[in-house]
Amino acid sequence: MSDPARPTSTAAETPRKSASTEAVVPRPSTENVHRRRRAHRKHRGVGMIWSALAWIVGLGFFFPVLWMVLTAFKHEREAYTDPPTLLFTPTLDQFQAVLGSGMGLTLLNSAFATAVSTACVLALGIPAAFALSLRPVKRTQDVLFFFISTKMLPIVAVIIPLYVIVNEIGMLDNIWALIVLYTAMNLPIAIWMMRSFFLEVPPELLEAASMDGASLATAVRRVILPLVSPGIAATALICVIFSWNEFFFAVNLTAVRAQTAPVSLVGFITGEGLFWARLSAASTLAALPVVIAGWIAQNKLVRGLSFGAIK
Amino acid sequence: MAEIAYKSASCIYEGTDTPAVDRLTLEIEDGEFVVLVGPSGSGKSTALRMLAGLEDIDEGTITINGTDMVGVPSKDRDIAMVFQNYALYPNMTVAENMGFALKMRGLAKDERRRKVERAAQLLDLTEMLDRKPAKLSGGQRQRVAMGRAIVREPQVFCMDEPLSNLDAKLRVQTRTQIAALQRRLGATTVYVTHDQVEAMTMGDRVAVLKDGLLQQFATPTELYDSPVNAFVAGFIGSPAMNLVSAPVTSEGVKLGGTTLPLERDQLAELHEHGLTSATVGLRPEQLEVAHPGEGVDVRIDLVEELGSDSYVHAHLTADDTGEPATLVARSHSRTPGRLGETIAFRKSHGPVHVFHPETGQRLAA
Numbered sequence: 001m002s003d004p005a006r007p008t009s010t011a012a013e014t015p016r017k018s019a020s021t022e023a024v025v026p027r028p029s030t031e032n033v034h035r036r037r038r039a040h041r042k043h044r045g046v047g048m049i050w051s052a053l054a055w056i057v058g059l060g061f062f063f064p065v066l067w068m069v070l071t072a073f074k075h076e077r078e079a080y081t082d083p084p085t086l087l088f089t090p091t092l093d094q095f096q097a098v099l100g101s102g103m104g105l106t107l108l109n110s111a112f113a114t115a116v117s118t119a120c121v122l123a124l125g126i127p128a129a130f131a132l133s134l135r136p137v138k139r140t141q142d143v144l145f146f147f148i149s150t151k152m153l154p155i156v157a158v159i160i161p162l163y164v165i166v167n168e169i170g171m172l173d174n175i176w177a178l179i180v181l182y183t184a185m186n187l188p189i190a191i192w193m194m195r196s197f198f199l200e201v202p203p204e205l206l207e208a209a210s211m212d213g214a215s216l217a218t219a220v221r222r223v224i225l226p227l228v229s230p231g232i233a234a235t236a237l238i239c240v241i242f243s244w245n246e247f248f249f250a251v252n253l254t255a256v257r258a259q260t261a262p263v264s265l266v267g268f269i270t271g272e273g274l275f276w277a278r279l280s281a282a283s284t285l286a287a288l289p290v291v292i293a294g295w296i297a298q299n300k301l302v303r304g305l306s307f308g309a310i311k
Numbered sequence: 312m313a314e315i316a317y318k319s320a321s322c323i324y325e326g327t328d329t330p331a332v333d334r335l336t337l338e339i340e341d342g343e344f345v346v347l348v349g350p351s352g353s354g355k356s357t358a359l360r361m362l363a364g365l366e367d368i369d370e371g372t373i374t375i376n377g378t379d380m381v382g383v384p385s386k387d388r389d390i391a392m393v394f395q396n397y398a399l400y401p402n403m404t405v406a407e408n409m410g411f412a413l414k415m416r417g418l419a420k421d422e423r424r425r426k427v428e429r430a431a432q433l434l435d436l437t438e439m440l441d442r443k444p445a446k447l448s449g450g451q452r453q454r455v456a457m458g459r460a461i462v463r464e465p466q467v468f469c470m471d472e473p474l475s476n477l478d479a480k481l482r483v484q485t486r487t488q489i490a491a492l493q494r495r496l497g498a499t500t501v502y503v504t505h506d507q508v509e510a511m512t513m514g515d516r517v518a519v520l521k522d523g524l525l526q527q528f529a530t531p532t533e534l535y536d537s538p539v540n541a542f543v544a545g546f547i548g549s550p551a552m553n554l555v556s557a558p559v560t561s562e563g564v565k566l567g568g569t570t571l572p573l574e575r576d577q578l579a580e581l582h583e584h585g586l587t588s589a590t591v592g593l594r595p596e597q598l599e600v601a602h603p604g605e606g607v608d609v610r611i612d613l614v615e616e617l618g619s620d621s622y623v624h625a626h627l628t629a630d631d632t633g634e635p636a637t638l639v640a641r642s643h644s645r646t647p648g649r650l651g652e653t654i655a656f657r658k659s660h661g662p663v664h665v666f667h668p669e670t671g672q673r674l675a676a
Contacts (some may be wrong), residue, residue, distance in 0.1 A: 209400075
């Protein structure tokens with residue numbers, strides 16, 4: 001603010017503002033137009049090179065995925081041919097075989113562990129993120145650091161004590177052991193992520209709601225949550241991906257009953273020799289839920305945080 | 312509808328020693344429009360938020376209609392607030408924004424709709440009822456924020472710099488609209504601003520705050536005519552009052568080689584305090600431009616042309632004070648003088664304000 005003893009007067013400023021005349025924009029000369037056009041053409045050339053490069057890199061990343069999906073629909077003998085067969089009659093044999101060999105149960109286990117742990121993460125993480133953003137408390141920074149510090153230790157370093165503990169309480173090969181671990185694994189990231197979304201919400205909204213007679217719970221449910229729901233969807237998606245793809249805990253702490261899809265995939269490599277088509281079918285099945293979850297969440301993400309509260 | 316009383320109310324933020332609001336005592340009458348004004352950090356917003364229940368009352372108390380508000384959550388105080396950034400709910404339409412408080416109160420849907428429509432008509436928002444705040448202009452959002460407050464028919468309106476996000480022209484226009492609306496609704500209103508023009512034009516009474524302390528609580532004309540201290544004198548009025556420290560003589564004060572006569576009681580009080588110098592205050596409109604030798608000789612530093620008037624900034628040619636004293640005069644002439652020219656300022660009307668050189672307190676009336 002300017003010198004408090006001399007507050008600026010709006011009344012005194014107004015006539016000045018209206019006195020300023022519109023600037024006269026000169027028409028561009030022909031020479032200028034030519035120069036600009038040349039620059040534009042040059043610009044476009046560079047742009048084409050970049051987009052070609054982007055396509056090449058993008059296809060490079062996507063190709064193995066495409067190859068996997070294609071192979072999943074082949075017979076085993078077509079999967080080995082060199083040069084590769086591009087024209088073939090698609091078959092669902094491999095999918096039938098995969099599901100028949102017990103992968104169905106592992107997919108269900110994965111789905112259950114993912115859904116329950118993500119729900120737990122949101123149930124615990126949303127209040128935590130709220131407390132660490134809109135209602136900051138003493139030592140907020142310390143708490144945040146504590147959360148992220150739990151991610152600093154490599155999982156390999158804790159797997160032996162974890163195994164011992166899980167064994168002692170008789171939870172080996174039990175899906176609930178994985179649910180607890182996945183919740184703990186994703187919670188710090190979820191809190192950090194959601195906190196950044198909560199920070200975008202102007203704190204005056206909570207105050208306005210409380211002036212309007214809403215309790216804190218109502219204000220959060222009616223005003224805050226609708227605003228941060230895209231952020232919550234993004235966070236949930238990350239949690240789903242991480243838990244669905246988690247391998248290390250699952251391979252060490254489960255055997256038969258609680259085995260998850262990533263662990264069962266390994267079975268197709270080592271146990272039954274190399275069956276490319278069948279492995280591809282299993283991998284496709286394992287990848288599909290994440291792709292679907294991403295696609296569902298995307299619709300919500302694209303809507304974005306459209307704020308109109310401020311100014 | 313409501314009488315408000317601050318009784319030595321203080322607010323101390325955690326981790327600070329000096330209170331943001333220090334033993335504030337104010338009595339606001341029913342239906343009154345009171346403006347809290349002050350520079351940033353003066354505690355005016357905090358004082359308002361204490362009334363609204365958004366800030367704790369650490370010492371003293373605030374009563375509304377005699378009821379103690381300490382410990383009463385804001386949702387139970389029946390106060391509507393207009394925020395500086397409006398704080399509209401972005402996920403709700405204009406109608407839902409305005410009807411939210413009524414919904415919280417459990418009003419039936421058709422009655423809610425009726426009240427919202429009536430308020431919308433009053434504020435010219437009928438066309439926008441189904442739009443989201445993001446689709447509105449700044450002025451429209453400001454009106455929605457007002458509408459959200461008035462639809463509730465609350466005991467008290469609190470407004471925290473509601474015009475500061477509008478452009479200058481719209482601000483002046485909205486200023487009159489809010490003042491007129493308040494007179495019509497007759498609701499007790501507490502309005503915070505840092506703009507003394509807003510304070511002077513809108514308030515029935517104005518409370519000037521500085522560093523958490525109330526300086527003066529009076530009507531706009533009283534603030535203008537008899538400020539209690541040099542701070543209020545310098546804060547109220549635009550351009551600000553000329554405040555110059557000058558040596559005291561037997562008939563008045565010495566200013567630029569000439570003597571500015573003072574009233575007898577002012578001189579008496581100066582002598583009573585044994586003061587050899589005083590801070591004297593003259594409003595720019597109390598000075599008129601004259602030929603050299605007809606008053607205090609000054610050299611022109613700057614002329615601000617406003618069309619109707621001009622402000623002449625100048626410094627004293629003969630300096631008795633040691634520090635370079637500059638003065639501003641309001642002139643009705645469009646050509647009061649050129650830059651660097653020597654002219655004179657002459658006192659035209661009204662009394663000279665005299666303040667204690669150290670405490671800044673007003674001396675005599």
